[in-house]
Amino acid sequence: MDKLHLDQHISQQFNLELEEIRNKVLSMGGLVEQQVTNGLIALLEGDRDLGQSVSQSDYQVNALEVEIDEECTQVLARRQPAASDLRLIVTVIKVITDLERIGDEAEKLGRFSVELANPDETGKYRKELRHLGELVNDMLREALDAFARMDVDAALKVAARDGDVNREYSSLERLLATHLVEDPRQVSKLFKITWCARALERIGDHSVNICEYVVYLVKGRDIRHTSFDQIMKEFS
Amino acid sequence: MIHSMSTTTISDILTPPVHPTGLNGEEQMDTAFDDIKGTVGTQTVDDPKMSAHGVDVFYGDKQAIFDVSLDIGNNEVIAMIGPSGCGKSTFLRCLNRMNDTIPTCRVSGSMSLDGQDLYDPSLDPVLLRARVGMVFQKPNPFAKSIYDNVAYGPRIHGLAGNRAELDDIVTESLKRAGLFDEVKDRLDSPGTGLSGGQQQRLCIARTIAVSPEVILMDEPCSALDPIATARIEELIDELRQNYAIAIVTHSMQQAARVSQRTAYFHLGKLVEVDDTNSVFTNPQHELTENYITGRFG
Amino acid sequence: MSDQLSQPAKGAPERTASDMSPTTRQVTAGLARRYAAEKRFRLYGMFAIAASLAFLALLLISIVSKGLPAFTQTYMQLDVPLELETLGIDQQTVDGLLDGSISTQAIRRANFNGAIRQGMRERFPEVEGRSATRALYKLVSSGAEFDLAARVMDDPSVLGNRLTLWLPSDDEIGALVKQRADLSAPDTLVTRLDDQAIAWGAELKDAGDFDVRFNTTFFKNGDSREPELAGIRAALVGSAYTLLITFVLSFPIAVAAAIYLEEFAPKNRWTDLVEVNINNLAAVPSIVFGLLGLAVFINFFHLPRSAPVVGGIVLSLMTLPTIIISSRAALKSVPPSIREAARGLGASDLQVVFHHVLPLAMPGILTGTIIGLAQALGETAPLLMIGMVAFIVDIPQGVTDSATVLPVQVYLWADSPERAFTEKTSAAIMVLLAFLIAMNALAVMLRKRFERRW
Numbered sequence: 001m002d003k004l005h006l007d008q009h010i011s012q013q014f015n016l017e018l019e020e021i022r023n024k025v026l027s028m029g030g031l032v033e034q035q036v037t038n039g040l041i042a043l044l045e046g047d048r049d050l051g052q053s054v055s056q057s058d059y060q061v062n063a064l065e066v067e068i069d070e071e072c073t074q075v076l077a078r079r080q081p082a083a084s085d086l087r088l089i090v091t092v093i094k095v096i097t098d099l100e101r102i103g104d105e106a107e108k109l110g111r112f113s114v115e116l117a118n119p120d121e122t123g124k125y126r127k128e129l130r131h132l133g134e135l136v137n138d139m140l141r142e143a144l145d146a147f148a149r150m151d152v153d154a155a156l157k158v159a160a161r162d163g164d165v166n167r168e169y170s171s172l173e174r175l176l177a178t179h180l181v182e183d184p185r186q187v188s189k190l191f192k193i194t195w196c197a198r199a200l201e202r203i204g205d206h207s208v209n210i211c212e213y214v215v216y217l218v219k220g221r222d223i224r225h226t227s228f229d230q231i232m233k234e235f236s
Numbered sequence: 237m238i239h240s241m242s243t244t245t246i247s248d249i250l251t252p253p254v255h256p257t258g259l260n261g262e263e264q265m266d267t268a269f270d271d272i273k274g275t276v277g278t279q280t281v282d283d284p285k286m287s288a289h290g291v292d293v294f295y296g297d298k299q300a301i302f303d304v305s306l307d308i309g310n311n312e313v314i315a316m317i318g319p320s321g322c323g324k325s326t327f328l329r330c331l332n333r334m335n336d337t338i339p340t341c342r343v344s345g346s347m348s349l350d351g352q353d354l355y356d357p358s359l360d361p362v363l364l365r366a367r368v369g370m371v372f373q374k375p376n377p378f379a380k381s382i383y384d385n386v387a388y389g390p391r392i393h394g395l396a397g398n399r400a401e402l403d404d405i406v407t408e409s410l411k412r413a414g415l416f417d418e419v420k421d422r423l424d425s426p427g428t429g430l431s432g433g434q435q436q437r438l439c440i441a442r443t444i445a446v447s448p449e450v451i452l453m454d455e456p457c458s459a460l461d462p463i464a465t466a467r468i469e470e471l472i473d474e475l476r477q478n479y480a481i482a483i484v485t486h487s488m489q490q491a492a493r494v495s496q497r498t499a500y501f502h503l504g505k506l507v508e509v510d511d512t513n514s515v516f517t518n519p520q521h522e523l524t525e526n527y528i529t530g531r532f533g
Numbered sequence: 534m535s536d537q538l539s540q541p542a543k544g545a546p547e548r549t550a551s552d553m554s555p556t557t558r559q560v561t562a563g564l565a566r567r568y569a570a571e572k573r574f575r576l577y578g579m580f581a582i583a584a585s586l587a588f589l590a591l592l593l594i595s596i597v598s599k600g601l602p603a604f605t606q607t608y609m610q611l612d613v614p615l616e617l618e619t620l621g622i623d624q625q626t627v628d629g630l631l632d633g634s635i636s637t638q639a640i641r642r643a644n645f646n647g648a649i650r651q652g653m654r655e656r657f658p659e660v661e662g663r664s665a666t667r668a669l670y671k672l673v674s675s676g677a678e679f680d681l682a683a684r685v686m687d688d689p690s691v692l693g694n695r696l697t698l699w700l701p702s703d704d705e706i707g708a709l710v711k712q713r714a715d716l717s718a719p720d721t722l723v724t725r726l727d728d729q730a731i732a733w734g735a736e737l738k739d740a741g742d743f744d745v746r747f748n749t750t751f752f753k754n755g756d757s758r759e760p761e762l763a764g765i766r767a768a769l770v771g772s773a774y775t776l777l778i779t780f781v782l783s784f785p786i787a788v789a790a791a792i793y794l795e796e797f798a799p800k801n802r803w804t805d806l807v808e809v810n811i812n813n814l815a816a817v818p819s820i821v822f823g824l825l826g827l828a829v830f831i832n833f834f835h836l837p838r839s840a841p842v843v844g845g846i847v848l849s850l851m852t853l854p855t856i857i858i859s860s861r862a863a864l865k866s867v868p869p870s871i872r873e874a875a876r877g878l879g880a881s882d883l884q885v886v887f888h889h890v891l892p893l894a895m896p897g898i899l900t901g902t903i904i905g906l907a908q909a910l911g912e913t914a915p916l917l918m919i920g921m922v923a924f925i926v927d928i929p930q931g932v933t934d935s936a937t938v939l940p941v942q943v944y945l946w947a948d949s950p951e952r953a954f955t956e957k958t959s960a961a962i963m964v965l966l967a968f969l970i971a972m973n974a975l976a977v978m979l980r981k982r983f984e985r986r987w
Contacts, residue, residue, distance in 0.1 A: 008531040080489055082516050082528045220518025334877060339800070362879045370877035376870035379893055388888070389878040439874070446878060 006088070014079055018088065021071050025092050025099075028064040029144040032099045032106065035061065036140055036203060039109030040133040043126055043196060048117035054110025061103035065096045084217075091217040095147065098206040098213075102140065105199040105206075112192045112199075125186070125193050128175055132168045132197060136204045139165065143207040143214075152218050155211035160228060165204035172197050276520045277510035281309035281497075285450055285480040286331060286368075291345035293326055293504075295338070300326045303345070304506040306499060308450065313472060313481045315495030315512065317488055319527065322501040324484045328452050330354075331482065332368035333361045349450070366393055369448035373455040375435035377427035377442070382419050385427040385438055386410060389446035405445055413441035414471050433464025440471060444479075451475065453483040457490060469494045488528050492516045500524040596966075600959025606748035606761060607707030608699040609673065609737055613652035613681060615692050620644050622692065630689035637686040645678040645685070649700065657733060668730055672737075674701040676750070676762040699744060704760040704953035706734045710743045751960065755926040756942065760953030763946070765964050767925045771841055771936030772910060772968065775921075778845020778932055779909050783852045784902055788891075790853075791860035791898075796886050815854035822851045823918025831919060839920040839935040847915045852905035859901020863894040896980040903976035907969055913940040939965040 006018045035054055042051035072089050075081060081089055116126060139158050146155035176197070180190050215223050215231075223231050280287075284307035293301035301323045308314050308331075316324040326335065333354060335341040347354040354364060366389075377385050386406040389395075396402035406423070410416035415437040419430070427438050436456060443451060453472070457465040472481060472494050485491050491498050492512060499509035500523070508515065508524040519525045526532065553561070617624065620643040629635030650670050654660070660669050677700035684698060685691060702710070705726050709716060716735035719728045726734075737743055754764030790811075798804045826847035830836045836843050867890045875885040891898075916922065922941050929936035937945070939961060946958040 005531060008526070010530050010532060014530065082488060082492070083519050083525050085529045086517060220514075332877070334873065337876070362881055364879075365877055366879035370873075372870060372873055372877070374870050376868070376874040378871065378874065378889055388875075388880075392878070392880050392884055392888075442874075442878065 005084075011079075014075075014085075017071070017075055017079070018085065021068060021075065021092055022088075024064060024068050024071070025095060026144070026148055028061065028068065028096060028099050029147065031064065032061055032103045033137075033140055033144060035103055035106035036109070036137055039106040039113060040129075040137060040200075042113035043109055043116070044130055044133065046113070046117050046126070048114050051110040051113030051117065055107050055114065056110075058103050058107040061100055065100040068092060068096050084220075087217050087220060091213040094213050095210050098209045102203050102206045105203050108199045109196055112196050116189060116192055125176070125179055125190060126196075128172060129193065129196055129200065132165070132172055132200050135161070135165060135168060136200045136207070139204055139207040143210040146211055146214050147217075150214065150218050152215055155214040156231065159208050159211040159215075159231075162204060162208045165201060169197060169201040169204075275305065275506045276508040276524075277515075279305050279307060279506070279509055281307045281312070283310055284308060285310045286347070286349050286482075287351075288327075288331075288347045289345060291327070291330065291343065291347060293323070293330060293335070294340075294342045294344075296340040300504050301330075302504045304501075306506060306509060308480050308482050309497075310480050311476055311478075312497060313476050313483060313495045314497045314499060314509075315491035316482065316484045316499045316501060317486075317491045317527070318501035318507075320486075321503075323504040324499075324501040325454055327501070328454055328482060328484050329370075331450070331452055332365050332370055334365075334370065336361055366446050367448055368450040368452060369443035369446060371436070371439050371443055371451065371453045371456045373458050375432055375439055375459065377430070377435050377438050379426070379428060381424045382410075382427045382430070382438060383423040386441050386445045389442060393446060395446065409441040409445035410438075412444055412475070413437045414467060414474075415441055431464070433460050433467060436460060436464070436468060437471065440468070440475075444475070448479065450480045450482070453481065455484055455486060458486060465490070488516075500527060502527070596959045596962050600956060600961075600963045602708070602711050603751060603953070603956035603960030604748050605711055605745050606750060607702045607710045608744045608746055609702045610697065610699050610742040610744070611649065611652045611656060611673070612695055612697045613648050614655065614695050615648055615685065616651070617693055619647045619651055620692070621647075627689065627692050630692070637689065640686065640689070641682060643682070643685075645681045649673055649677055649681060657736075665729070668727070669733060672703055672706055672730065672733060674703050674707075674761045675759055676757070677701055699746075701750070701761050702743070704951060706730065707761060708952060708956075709734065710738065711745055751957070755928055756924055756937070756945070757926060760949075760951045760957060763954070763957055765939070765942065765957075765961055767928050768937050768939045768942035768961070769964065769968070770928050771844075771921070771925065772938040774841035774929060774932050774936060775844040775848060775916075775938055776906055776910055778842055779848040779852055780902070780906060782845060782849040783856055783905065786849075787853050787856035787902075787905075788860055788898060791857045791864060792886055792891070794857075795861050795864040796890065797882065811854050811857055815858060817851075818914075819851050819912055820914040820918065822847050823915030825850065826915060826919045837933050837935070839923045839925075839937075840933045841921075841929065841936045841938075842932040843919050844916050844921050844936075844938065845932070847919060848909040848912060851912065851915065852909050855905035855908065856898070856901050859904065860894070860898045863897025863901065864890060866897065867893045892983070895983045899976055899979050899983065903972060907972055910938075910969060910972070911940055911965070913938075913944055916941055939968065 006022065007015050009015045009018075035057060038050055039054045041047060042054055072093050075089055079085070139161055142154060142158045145151070146158060173194070176190055176194050180187060183190075209224075212222075212224050215221060286308040288307075289305045291301060291304045292299060304323075304327060306314075306327075316328065318324050329335045330343055330347060331354070335343070343355060349364070349367060352359065378388060380388070383406055386409050387396075387402050390402060390405050396405055407416060410419065415434060418434060419425075419438075427435065430438060436459075440451075440456075456472075457468050460468065469490065472483065475481060476496075483491075483494065495512045497509060498512045498515040500507045500515070500519075500521070502523050508519060508521040510520070514520075515524065516528060519528060617627065620640075622640055622643050626635060626639060630637060630640070650666075653669055653673060654666065657669055660666055680700055681696075681698065684696065701707070705724055709722060709724060709726075709731070714722055716722075716731055716738055719731040722731065724731070734743075750762060751764045752769075753766055754762055755767030757763040794804060794808065798807075826843055830843050830846055831838055836846075871889050871893065872885055875889050876882075880888065916938060921937050922945065923935055923937060924945070925935055925937045927934075943958055943961045943965065946954045946961060
């Protein structure tokens with residue numbers, strides 16, 4: 001039951017359609033992940049050009065979202081999928097929404113990285129984002145990995161790391177507040193950095209959402225808004 | 237550093253996963269079928285109208301149904317789905333002993349209506365069929381007028397004392413079957429002259445004219461177009477307020493639309509029965525999953 | 534010419550073989566052959582139809598052309614002196630007849646024949662000698678006296694006066710008159726009459742004393758030794774009685790048997806045996822049933838010989854398998870969905886059969902019955918065995934009276950040498966065919982009626 005067997009429909013065409021949707025979601029995931037990584041690098045390294053290209057590449061993510069949405073609608077209309085197929089389509093529709101939001105956040109990173117690109121002034125503050133950024137980037141990658149493999153365990157592991165992100169974000173918030181007090185002249189830049197931290201935290205949340213959809217896709221069980229302990233109890 | 241690491245991972249992910257078992261669908265089906273030990277899901281309801289327990293049905297030496305236990309609750313529509321020859325129709329026909337006419341057919345296990353054993357020798361099948369009505373796959377109105385079609389059941393059972401009462405029963409039944417407005421001007425014209433959907437609703441009116449407690453429907457829409465089908469489905473939903481309904485259907489969408497519970501039969505075994513919602517979004521048994529998603533099997 | 538043909542047609546783009554797909558090429562190659570085969574088959578069919586129509590037409594033309602004269606009868610006008618002396622009636626009786634105190638039956642035995650002979654003698658006063666007068670008398674039918682008697686009994690006041698009336702003529706001279714033969718040239722005629730009789734006939738004809746009229750006698754009388762007096766009525770009534778008995782016996786028995794076998798009987802070795810036997814019974818030669826009827830019904834049960842009741846019973850035996858087989862087929866053809874529908878409503882098996890299955894099967898059952906009865910109507914052999922081959926003059930009044938049937942009547946007349954009987958044979962065949970057509974029409978009508986009930 002844990003495997004979806006997308007290639008076993010009697011209708012070969014249906015197999016192909018589902019496979020294509022899945023591949024496109026994975027491409028979109030790859031693209032979004034690339035955007036986040038590049039945005040983060042641009043931010044950390046103060047790479048203005050990379051930041052520029054990140055903020056200008058978001059349209060690709062948006063275009064993929066529209067395209068996948070359209071294909072999902074067509075599958076719903078023409079195949080009336082049931083059970084795992086239905087869950088796959090529903091999951092995809094939800095996953096791509098989150099991916100698109102992540103893409104937006106990545107674009108935000110790129111945009112701020114351009115604005116913060118003078119390494120001397122903000123370099124030391126921007127470096128504070130590195131830990132959170134790597135954590136979130138890791139989570140996104142593993143979430144997409146879990147989706148690609150329909151791996152509930154991996155998905156649950158990612159979801160469990162949401163707390164880490166929140167803690168990291170809170171401490172970062174405090175740190176930035178301290179910097180703000182120490183160096184009031186940098187207030188607008190520190191605000192932008194706070195926005196970046198906020199964006200990274202949102203990416204983490206979206207990654208967790210994706211993991212929750214993976215659990216729904218595989219287990220048919222909606223674990224949103226359920227306490228983590230309860231979930232672990234249920235699936236262990 | 238992050239950059240290089242993430243790209244390798246993405247290409248990793250994008251590689252389509254290798255099927256872990258390496259089996260094709262057919263082989264999996266076989267192994268899965270061997271696994272049908274019992275039924276997945278909830279077979280019982282709190283207040284069953286009809287109840288089957290450990291039912292086996294044989295046609296001669298051939299066993300058609302294996303150890304099926306299933307309740308039909310009051311005011312619910314239970315849909316029975318499954319591939320051809322899976323025994324769902326056979327099971328349905330056992331519920332009002334329509335299989336009695338087949339000499340080689342033998343039923344064991346217990347089946348009951350309101351706790352009374354259906355196959356008790358003291359229970360008259362004629363009485364049983366008055367309480368458990370049946371609507372068939374092909375609309376089969378009698379070669380009589382619309383009025384006489386509906387009045388037939390009440391007449392043979394003596395349900396109406398006089399003509400006025402009979403008129404009332406006929407009118408009421410036709411109304412409840414949603415046919416009255418279409419035929420009120422031509423009650424004397426032949427029932428066979430109606431369209432397919434109207435004929436099927438006439439058959440339903442004829443069935444409810446006897447005031448049964450349970451209505452069995454054997455693929456009632458298989459010969460109808462989508463609009464007629466939608467009417468019948470709407471009607472089934474209304475009838476649910478007063479009757480227990482069991483419907484056999486080949487259309488999974490129909491089962492999903494009309495039923496509260498769904499039972500999946502496979503090769504004479506009841507594989508899974510549960511809330512229609514959960515069966516159609518998250519079936520528990522692999523065979524059910526394969527069937528309702530159109531996979532090999 | 535040949536090189537002209539190989540040129541592509543001008544104007545139309547030529548489709549060469551290389552343009553076509555392999556399928557198109559192969560199909561095109563075979564098309565002509567396939568259409569030719571189809572055409573050939575249609576021709577065979579049309580030929581078969583034409584041949585059967587030709588045979589039917591031949592049969593009908595032959596029968597009708599031979600039989601038509603039997604439906605007419607030649608009458609000759611004669612002035613008959615009704616002298617009481619000749620008739621052997623006294624004046625007292627006449628008075629009694631006139632005031633109604635004596636029944637007309639009293640003069641039934643009077644010598645009307647003498648009166649007719651007297652009339653003939655007066656018509657041909659030159660004829661003398663015993664043999665010549667006897668030949669002269671023969672020009673009038675021996676049944677003429679009954680016509681005269683009927684006229685006199687209708688109106689006794691003519692007694693003692695002269696009466697001019699049309700009397701049936703004898704069959705031989707009648708046939709010549711009907712054929713509009715040239716009576717002045719006796720040598721050319723094919724007849725048993727001698728030249729003198731033909732001369733008398735010519736004289737009567739010239740005087741306009743012959744008339745050809747529709748033959749009511751044929752439909753009013755029973756059989757007779759005299760062709761001009763022989764009628765089909767006894768056979769017709771006999772056939773009707775026989776068929777009535779056959780229907781009354783075979784229809785309910787056969788339908789009941791068919792219903793039981795088809796709807797109620799368990800399918801086991803015994804019912805299989807019964808079925809095989811019924812099918813075999815349908816193939817038993819009909820004469821065997823005649824022998825059975827003779828042995829059982831006449832010799833053992835002492836039912837009256839030659840009676841429609843025995844004929845009907847024997848024909849029932851013969852018809853039963855036919856009706857049973859066709860009724861079973863009709864019952865079997867009723868869709869099982871109707872049975873299920875009724876049973877699903879809680880109808881008992883009997884209600885299912887009588888409310889739904891039987892009405893739907895009725896047209897088929899009736900067709901089978903009519904076919905069986907038509908067969909029975911045309912049956913001769915078994916009836917010969919039980920004595921229905923008798924010479925029946927009186928119209929049977931009931932099913933136990935001696936009677937004969939149409940086909941047997943045909944058989945009897947076909948055996949008679951008189952030329953007028955040959956006509957009668959064909960005429961009887963026509964009546965038989967008309968009876969059959971009427972029965973089939975009735976069947977079609979009944980079927981339509983039942984079918985209209987959907």
